[in-house]
Amino acid sequence: MRFCERCQSYMRETRDGFTCSRCGYVIQTAIVEIRNIEHQKTSPIDVIEGSDGEPTKISVACPKCGNLEAFRSISFSSGEHAGVRQERSIERFRCAKCAYSWTVS
Numbered sequence: 001m002r003f004c005e006r007c008q009s010y011m012r013e014t015r016d017g018f019t020c021s022r023c024g025y026v027i028q029t030a031i032v033e034i035r036n037i038e039h040q041k042t043s044p045i046d047v048i049e050g051s052d053g054e055p056t057k058i059s060v061a062c063p064k065c066g067n068l069e070a071f072r073s074i075s076f077s078s079g080e081h082a083g084v085r086q087e088r089s090i091e092r093f094r095c096a097k098c099a100y101s102w103t104v105s
Contacts, residue, residue: 002027062095069096
């Protein structure tokens, strides 16, 4: 922001430099101002995995073959949509016998 040297009025920044809106005085600028804007590196979805990442074997019935053993893994996700923070967990199951997989959220 600059003020005119002649009439002390506010000067607008234009392509040629600074121009006084009252008297029309122009200050030509040869200096180009460069601003570095640092953007925060954010991810829309944050995925948190377990420490070992290996699925655990539990006793649950397979919907396809009826086997009572399946591997379970849980994943957590959180993100932001329209300014609202959302978090959810998803359980993934894989049958130990027929390898059928299904999810529960």
